[in-house]
Amino acid sequence: MELTPRAKRANVFIDAHVNLGEPLSASQLVRIRDISEGGARIQGKSPGVGARIVVTRGETAMPGRVVWTADRHFGVAFDEPVDVDAVLKTAGPKLAAxxxxxxxxxxxxxxxxxxxxxxxxxxxxxxxxxxxx
Structure with missing residues (x-):
């Protein structure tokens, strides 16, 4: 039995926004703690396992679903592969105050x-x- 190698992950500490994927849904500021082309570990309040969300950093929107939650972290599986280098180069959210x-x-x-x-x-x-x- 041959195992598929896990995608390379980047350990990071970058700000992003998460919303429920609806135009008028509230957005929360979160931190991406690690990211790969297939998903991310996010620090923040989880919307719950199975929730459809959009993680946004600058102009990059990454739709996906919450696949696990533990403490103040949750995992997101992206719908499509993400260009990690582009996400890391994108400017994060601007603070209101x-x-x-x-x-x-x-x-x-x-x-x-x-x-x-x-x-x-x-x-x-x-x-x-x-x-x-």
Whole structure:
């Protein structure tokens, strides 16, 4: 008996979206943890074994079905072979909210200003200014 070799898998940590394959269905942000031309292991809330889904990364849509679920991971078998290299090169989903970046963190300067103004040294403090604030 000859075994068919398993497709080469790429261990990754990339963001994607999953929806139930209907135009108005809600989409959830997930992480693809490994992928091959035939399927993927996805980290996120499983829609349940047997569910028809579409995994989307950038412009690449990968329809398939959930074949297993365990803990916070589930497996997807794609309907058609996927070009893994193209998926890895595609830009991931854009986040809705922009993160805040610290413009500057001042440590020690606050102590000096408070000491100059009050004559006392504060126990601990630091200042944080946020860009745009």
């Amino acid at each position: 922009q993160p805040l970046y610290a413009k500057s963190l001042t440590v020690g300067l606050t102590h000096a200003r408070r000491r100059a103004m009050t004559g006392k040294t504060p126990a601990t403090s630091f200042g944080l200014r946020v860009a745009g604030a």
